[in-house]
Amino acid sequence: MEYNRNLDRLPHYLFGEVDKAKDELLSQGRRVMDLGIGDPDMPPSRRMVEELKSEIEKSEWHRYPPYAGTADFKQAAAEFYLDRFGVSLDPDSEVLGLIGSKEGIAHLPYAVLNPGDYSLVPDPAYPVYGNNTLLTGCMNYYMPLAEENSYLPDLDAIPSEILGKSKLMFLNYPNNPTGAVAPLSFLEKAVEFGRRNGIIIAYDNAYSEIYYDEADRPPSILEVKGAKDVAVEFNSLSKMFNVTGWRIGFAAGSVEILRNLLKLKKNIDSGVFSAIAATGAYGLRECRGDIEAMRKLYLKRRDLMTAALEEAGLEIKPPSATFYLWCKIPGGGDSTAFCKQLLEETGVLITPGVGFGKYGEGYFRISLTCPDEDLEAAAVEIVKFFNNRNTG
Numbered sequence: 001m002e003y004n005r006n007l008d009r010l011p012h013y014l015f016g017e018v019d020k021a022k023d024e025l026l027s028q029g030r031r032v033m034d035l036g037i038g039d040p041d042m043p044p045s046r047r048m049v050e051e052l053k054s055e056i057e058k059s060e061w062h063r064y065p066p067y068a069g070t071a072d073f074k075q076a077a078a079e080f081y082l083d084r085f086g087v088s089l090d091p092d093s094e095v096l097g098l099i100g101s102k103e104g105i106a107h108l109p110y111a112v113l114n115p116g117d118y119s120l121v122p123d124p125a126y127p128v129y130g131n132n133t134l135l136t137g138c139m140n141y142y143m144p145l146a147e148e149n150s151y152l153p154d155l156d157a158i159p160s161e162i163l164g165k166s167k168l169m170f171l172n173y174p175n176n177p178t179g180a181v182a183p184l185s186f187l188e189k190a191v192e193f194g195r196r197n198g199i200i201i202a203y204d205n206a207y208s209e210i211y212y213d214e215a216d217r218p219p220s221i222l223e224v225k226g227a228k229d230v231a232v233e234f235n236s237l238s239k240m241f242n243v244t245g246w247r248i249g250f251a252a253g254s255v256e257i258l259r260n261l262l263k264l265k266k267n268i269d270s271g272v273f274s275a276i277a278a279t280g281a282y283g284l285r286e287c288r289g290d291i292e293a294m295r296k297l298y299l300k301r302r303d304l305m306t307a308a309l310e311e312a313g314l315e316i317k318p319p320s321a322t323f324y325l326w327c328k329i330p331g332g333g334d335s336t337a338f339c340k341q342l343l344e345e346t347g348v349l350i351t352p353g354v355g356f357g358k359y360g361e362g363y364f365r366i367s368l369t370c371p372d373e374d375l376e377a378a379a380v381e382i383v384k385f386f387n388n389r390n391t392g
């Protein structure tokens, strides 16, 4: 049987491959210190778990939810945006509930692109942006994110013949995998670029609440005047409340983009489980204060790992947001082989930079979302590994 040929355009899903390598080592009875996927190890707050327990008892929540999300969840998302970013949203037309932000990001190209269209995709980046464009049969133009440009794409470097065919541009700050934060001035430039070229901007802000200093508090692209004409922003409760498994997020911004995304989604899914949506609304209203303790924990972990990498002789700039450390392999080289060797010799699992795109080659990513004892053990192993490498 010949399956959809577009599937052949995709590499194996990055974190599926990472899981496979981990399972192999575990099956040999080895200890694995998993600094791979960004999946918070800490539980959600007790209050949110108790709220979910009580919501799940409500029989009305067990029927089909509204396709666009419950009115209350959309209202809570709008209140969050007003309070956090000063962005005013009409909950009915400018907010759309999602089964996690990944779901909305993945579906967007199907709602936007026609044969022959291009998506502008950062590289390195979360693989979901580019992969779904490939699944639609369309093309990606990869915008390099270079260290010397603070991991911002150079919009002026996109060739005009590509611009003419581009319909969609993905941007993501705080950035996965580099940890970079975009200043509002860049977001203004991006909105102006989108308006001028008729390109929709899909802005992934899933890490908006994972920052270390009030002075670096990441903005929303919707703070930019006129952004709602061309942009849709994706946010997620996964990382702010440690609920990656709950699958709840939302998109906000352009009425027209959201209307088309919803039209597509109605043919694919049936919305977010209402007990989860009700608890999500509760979390957005009542539990955002709990995020501060998590930021402190990630800060401690960030500093511990930064010190270890420095001790190992690596150059590392600690991120001002996200729970990722993005680091150059001394001397560059094959990041897959490097990560494999580290895993086999030490049990420390990290993600090869090339998994995020060809411009990620020569780098690796460390996620701080693992228990402290594993992170501390991993730091010791990493120092030993590099010392052996340097002397060996």
Ligand code: MLT
Pocket (backbone or CB within 6 Å): 036, 037, 038, 039, 102, 126, 176, 367
């Ligand atoms: C990552 O590790 O890049 C993220 O956890 C993936 C995701 O959010 O789906």
